[in-house]
Amino acid sequence: MNNVVSQRFIKCHNKLREEKRVRSSRQFALSLEYLPQSLSEILKGRRDVTIELLRKAIAKYKMNPVYIMTGDGPMFMTEETNQSFRVLTTIQTPNDDELIVHVPLPAQSVYAAELGDPSFVQDLPTYSLPDYKYKVGTHRSFDVPGDSMEPTLFEGDKVICSFLEPTLWASGIKDNYAYIIVTRSDVVVRRVKNLIEESKELELLPDNTFYDSYRVSMADLREIWYVRARITPFLPSPQNIQRYVHDEMLGLKETIDKQGKMINRLSAAIDRLGAGK
Numbered sequence: 001m002n003n004v005v006s007q008r009f010i011k012c013h014n015k016l017r018e019e020k021r022v023r024s025s026r027q028f029a030l031s032l033e034y035l036p037q038s039l040s041e042i043l044k045g046r047r048d049v050t051i052e053l054l055r056k057a058i059a060k061y062k063m064n065p066v067y068i069m070t071g072d073g074p075m076f077m078t079e080e081t082n083q084s085f086r087v088l089t090t091i092q093t094p095n096d097d098e099l100i101v102h103v104p105l106p107a108q109s110v111y112a113a114e115l116g117d118p119s120f121v122q123d124l125p126t127y128s129l130p131d132y133k134y135k136v137g138t139h140r141s142f143d144v145p146g147d148s149m150e151p152t153l154f155e156g157d158k159v160i161c162s163f164l165e166p167t168l169w170a171s172g173i174k175d176n177y178a179y180i181i182v183t184r185s186d187v188v189v190r191r192v193k194n195l196i197e198e199s200k201e202l203e204l205l206p207d208n209t210f211y212d213s214y215r216v217s218m219a220d221l222r223e224i225w226y227v228r229a230r231i232t233p234f235l236p237s238p239q240n241i242q243r244y245v246h247d248e249m250l251g252l253k254e255t256i257d258k259q260g261k262m263i264n265r266l267s268a269a270i271d272r273l274g275a276g277k
Helices: 004-018 025-031 036-043 051-061 065-070 079-084 105-113 118-122 166-172 238-275
Strands: 100-103 139-143 158-163 178-183 187-195 201-205 214-217 221-231
Touching (some): 004 036, 004 065, 051 065, 105 139, 105 178, 139 221, 158 178, 166 221
Parallel strands (some): 100 139
Antiparallel strands (some): 139 158, 158 221, 178 187, 187 201, 201 214
């Protein structure tokens, strides 16, 4: 018998036929540019469904990939879920271990615009980490863009993230945690306030008070990645830390001196006004 993923694929196929969304298995196969004879072998349990066939079926018939892979959730995506869904490309070693794909800063605008093109992701750098937590699930790393998350994250840092399934956005996104948010035009890292149940939006909050928070609708969301760790190229020496503290103290002293002189001038002006009465 074929594997459990193939069995769920067959159930989705049968459901499409029951609901008359496809007239026949032959028409289903041809609509996916797949040989009807090969589909027949899958339906009879003689071969397993291929990744490429799954990809086409998910795109055309909105089969729910979470159901296909885990058995959870409905067989088919709702229109709302489908708007934010993007087929995720992963890279594996010959031993079927999933690698971490890194999205460098120059590639991020293209990454946001791509519609799940596997060839683009396959050309990105990949690596692995020894920690077991990075062996379970899908992980991706991103260069931190800009200074909106200072002093927590700095431009040049890399954040390692876990993929959050679109079906888990409403319940799985935690307020004030940091996430990589991929929209239709951008890749940003922000803390998040989850407003999906209330208004179908996320509020994105910077750590740098120079920037304002703003909201994005679910219709604009493409991927969400939970930030689990960071890799930073900055390692200040004790001398640099001492110099930084010294400079901060000098700056504070200068500010206090200026404020003191301003208060003295104001006090003198008040005394002169009082003497003139």
